[in-house]
Amino acid sequence: MSGHEAIILRVLGLDPALAGATGYGVVESDGRHCRMVRLGALRPTRVSATLRKRAGAGLTSPTAGHEHLCRIHQLVSELIEEFAPHTVAVESVFTALNRQTALRLAEVRGVVLLAAAQKGVPVRSYSPREIKAHVSGYGNAGKEQMQQMVRALLGLAETPEPADAADALAVALCHIQAAQADARMAAGFARGGKLARDGARTTPRATPPRSSPVRSQATSRPNPAIPFSR
Secondary structure, eight states: OOTTSOOOEEEEEEEOOSSSOEEEEEEEEOSSOEEEEEEEEEOOOOOOHHHHHHHHTTSSOOOHHHHHHHHHHHHHHHHHHHHOOSEEEEEOOOTTSOHHHHHHHHHHHHHHHHHHHHHTOOEEEEOHHHHHHHHHSOTTOOHHHHHHHHHHHHTOSSOOSSHHHHHHHHHHHHHHHHHHHHHHHHHHHHHHHHHHHHHHHHSOOOOOOOOOOOOOHHHHSOOTTSOOOO
């Protein structure tokens, strides 16, 4: 995609994580081609074994998780300010995870939603299966296949690294593919409605057939009471 082509859609993709790295990637599209603008991953700060032990014993409050949430909020806010994306696309919480992990991921998701809402940017969520289906065409695609598709769709010479950032690029590409599919469907409906309206205006109305006059038998037969004049 050359620099002079108009950008139709710019998306910030996010792959949220609390224990691991939160991947992010900015992708823009001109309607035909996609281009990667930025990618990276935010890793949580390491907590020493002594602090984890003291936190488990109740001697100190575990604030590392809260600090990481603040860092994610700051990161998303800065990315939105720098690149002005039209949409923030987020991978939704995987329902098959255990309750504790799902709740922790929901915290990260809440921070992302808050940052986007404060900047006035809409957020779209996609399940892992939806992301795989939109990007690779197969909802059960493997990680290696997804990385190859991301590389091909973005025209990259190498597979994007780290893996968390590549996942975030896949989320952004998923939204672009979904938005383009919705646009094509809307255009098809609009075109079909226009053809139907044009056809209704140009089709001539059928004229009902005229009924032939029916002569009654009383008028068609001569009246015997009236003399016939020669």
